[in-house]
Amino acid sequence: MLRAMICQFTFRNYRSYRDEAELSMQATPMREFERSLIECPDGQSFLPVAAVYGPNAGGKSNLLEALDYVRSAVARPVWLLSARVDAPEGERPSMARCSAFEFDDVSAAAPTEFELYYRAGEHEYRYILSVHADEIVSEGLWRRKLGASRTATLFEREGAEVVLxxxxxxxxxxxxxxxxxxxxxxxxxxxDAPVVKEAASWFLGGVFLNYNSSYLERALEQMLDEADSPEVTRFLRAVDVRIDGFRVEKAPEGRGQRVFVRHDVDGKGYELRLSEESAGTQKLMGLAAFLLAALERGGTVVVDELDAKLHPKLLRYVILLFKDPEVNKHGAQLIFSSQDVSTMRSDVFRRDEIWFAARGEGEASQLWSLADIHEANGNLVSKNAAFDKQYLSGRYGADPYLTRIEEWD
Known part of the structure; x- marks a missing residue:
């Protein structure tokens, strides 16, 4: 299995983002949590975690969905059309419509642009994709060997014209x-060539989970594999969620599958349907399979609203799994949004792992890192600062607020 990781993601003109926004997973020179960094053979270091905070409708979800748009644009046709995958009968892949920034006429008529730097195997890749509505305007792929300076073109595309x-x-x-x-x-x-497999590995190995979606929670029961029961059970018991395994059986009339969770109480075994478990247990069981797969093989897991239905201690536990080099041996990365500031602490995150998204001038979202914020005296925010309290006091921007009650009519 190729180790694939994201280095940097840049995009513009996507949903609430009008101007260029950049999410960097390259570690800054800050001397904190250095042991948790993902070290590459060329001496470069990358972050295992990035957390995005900010007010509702500030752009957190749109950032993660922009990243998933690029990933799924490449991966979905492969899943549906590859001879190695059974595509659903009658389903034909097509580009999902790409929504541009709608609050000015120029942006609404312009294409959306994505640029992704990622590493796979022994190379760093640069992939660009420009989309207008559901049509590809341009596309390109370049790579360089780690430690080298020369970049090689794999292909460049304008419309339907491709230069190899x-x-x-x-x-x-x-x-x-x-x-x-x-x-x-x-x-x-x-x-079926090594260069193609390596170039596509990040897209095919990445996972995007949106816990704002009720569909995802309904689909979790269909995703669980009984072979994963020992590992998933061990994960849940490590966070004191008391289950003793689960089994999977086919639902009547071919309607997917049903999952039954086992509980051993006073020497006797009992079973509950997964749907009868608490919402937190259901989420953890579904989430565990993806997290454990990433930690075992590497890859990027992107989760919108990771904190939803999770106790803050469970959220902290998940974050620290990815930051523990004894557990995360294959460079897995976790990128997520959250409203829970209880984990926004200097004993959990490096400053460059904390990001903020909020709307600014012209209702356009902006993105910035805690590592880039300067205090009034010109110094960077201290690595020992109370990040959560300073954020809630408004010192970092992107602080949630309520309209004055007297303005509500």
């Missing part, structure tokens, strides 16, 4: 492809 670099020309790649889909997806579906 020397490496891909050796594959005798067919000139015809479906221009409504990413060219990287086309390569992955049609060519």
């Amino acid at each position: 670099g020397p490496t891909l020309r050796k594959l005798a790649t067919a000139a015809t492809f479906n221009p409504s889909l990413p060219y990287l997806s086309f390569l992955c579906i049609n060519f």
Whole structure:
């Protein structure tokens, strides 16, 4: 399994974001939690965790959905069309509509632009994708070997015209492809070559979970695999959620599957349907499978509202798993949004792992890191500061507020 990780994600003109926004997973020179960093052979260090805070409707979810838009744009056609995957009958892949910033006429008519730096195997890749509505305007992929300075072009695309670099020309790649889909997806579906597998590995191995979606909670029961019962049970018991395993059986008339959770009480075994467990237990069971898979193999897990239905101590436990190099041996990364500031502490996060999203001028969202904030005296925020209290006092911006009660009519 190739180790794949995100280095930097930049985008503009996506939903509430009009101007360029950048989420960097490269560690700054700050000397804190250095042992938790993901170290690469070329001496570069990357963050295992990034947490995004801010008021409701500030842009937290849109940031994570922008990242998932790029990931799923490449991965979804591969899952549906690859000969190695059974695609649902009659389902044809297409680009999901990309929503631009709608609060000015210029942005609404312009394409949305994404740029992603990621590492896989022995290379660092740069992937760009420009989309207008559901049409691909341009696309490109470059890579360089870790430790080297020279960057090689794999392909560049404008509309339906593709120019291949020397490496891909050796594959005798067919000139015809479906221009409504990413060219990287086309390569992955049609060519079983190491360069293509490596280039696509981050997209295919990443996971996006949105706990604002009721659909996800209903789907969790269909995702659980009985073979994972020992590991999932061990994970839940480590956070004092008392289950003793689970089993899976097919639902009548082929309607998916049903999960039964076992509880051993006073020497006797009892079972409850997963749907009868608490919302927190249901979420943990579904989440555990994805987290444990990432920690075992590497990869990026993106979770919107990770704190929803989780006790703050459980949230802290999950975060620290990714920051423990004895547990996270394969460079897994966790990127999430949260409203729970109880974990926004200097004994949990580095300053460059804390991010804020909020709306600014013209109702456009902005994104910034705690590592970039300066105090009134010009110094950076101290690594020993009470991050949670300073955030709630408004010193970092992005602080939630309520309209004055007398303005409510």
